[in-house]
Amino acid sequence: MLPQFLPRRAEARWILGGTLLSAVGRGLTLPFLFIYLTEVRHLSGSQAGLLIGWLGAVTLAMSPFGGTLIDRFGARRVVIPCLIIEALGTGSLALVDSVVTAFLAVSVTGIGNSAIVAGQSTILASLTDAGERQRAFGLQFTLLNLGLGVGGLVAGAIVDTARPGTFQAVYALDALSFLAPVVILLAMPSVGGPSASHEKTEVRRSGGYLAVLRDRPFRRLVTFGLVLTTCGYAQIQVGFPAYAMQVVEVTPRVVAWALAGNTIVIVVAQLLVIRLMERRSRALVLALVGAMFAAAWIVLGAGRLFAQEHALLAALCVAACAAIFGFGETMLSPVLPVLTNSLATDELRGRYNSFTSIIFGISGVIGPVSAGPLLEAGGGMVWVGAVTAGCLVATLLALSLRPLLTAVQDGRALPEPAAASGELAGR
Secondary structure, three states, X not given: OHHHHOOOOHHHHHHHHHHHHHXXXXXXXXHHHHHHHHHHOOOOHXXXXXXXXXXXXXXXXXXXXXXXXXXXXXXXXXXXXXXXXXXHHHHHHOOOOOHHHHHHHHHHHHHHHOOHHHXXXXXHHHOOOHHHHHHHHHHHHHHHHHHHHHHHHHHHHHOEOOEHHHHHHHHHHHHHHOHHHHHHHHOOOOOOXXXXXXXXXXXXXXXXXXXXXXXHHHHHHHXXXXXXXXXXXXXXXXXXXXXXXXXXXXXXXXXXXXXXXXXXXXXXXXXXXXXXXXXXXXXXXXXXXXXXXXXXXHHHHHHHHHOOOOHHHHHHHHHHHHHHHHHHHHHHHHHHHHHHHHHOOHHHHHHHHHHHHHHHHHHHHHHHHHHHHHHHHHHHHHHXXXXXXXXXHHHHHHHHHHHHOOOOOOOOOOOOHHHHHHHHHOO
């Protein structure tokens, strides 16, 4: 089954390989930043939440510049330095000993992270045609989560809050993992180059981000993404582990294993889900994602009923939440970038893709900052109610998007063969 999902071009396969290698490093640290800052570096929960929110704020502030630079100079010239900068920031986290040093480390990390997603999406889109793009992005997400899962399992067996050196080691390894995609891109100088001169002229005439924002279907897609990520992805890093440990009263290791289970669901189900989604309405798929995320939070909320007296059932609720969430991710991951690139024009593709970082940047600010107060209100049930309602609002936004899309954009029809082949021929 896997060969059917591999892009035809070898360069695209190497890009996917770099995604896998760097994801292993990211998986070593991703689930543990909040725990590391609070339990190892002894920052307060509010300070840790604000720092994670600041990470999102920096990414948000820098992302528009990243999209502009990608369209003007090419994704490769932007992604390589950003990967190096993020490696420096991630490695610096191993050395933090105060709020000030943590602030500096996350600031550097945010600067580096600001254009990586947009740049890599632009490169992958440029190496695939419309007919294979949804499968390619789905495979990218599968490899990403496979790497995250492997890294998370390794870290779960290594890290110990009583031994700070274990956390320092995984952050150093995470920093080194960013070198893999750097080496791959350096070895392929023809990939991700700048647009032709006539396209640059067209970018200047088109109005840049104003032209992107005039795209009504894309505005609706961005609104959906912002609501869903704020009440979904942004809560996984802070709200999910905090609620699981403080309210459901499970151990950090249970949280780590639950996130590993989330990854297993994605890796096992992703390629099958992509097959099932072919020729299906992408807007309806996005609506179903919102509903599944809401169901995941409801299951997690029910875990409080089993705290203390039924530890196994409490742990199962945490694991079930992560698994349901993961199944929703298998539907979101291929559809969101593919729909973005189906709406994008070639000369503004970097800016369209940069909105992914902008969405995650905004939610990365709102989610962590709001999680603390919401968790403290009503014994955590206010937080559960808020994120569940937000995911359901996202479902309604996705349903309202469908009438704004053409059948090809919505995935209900295939593009004309000439148009599909012309996409790659023009690059």
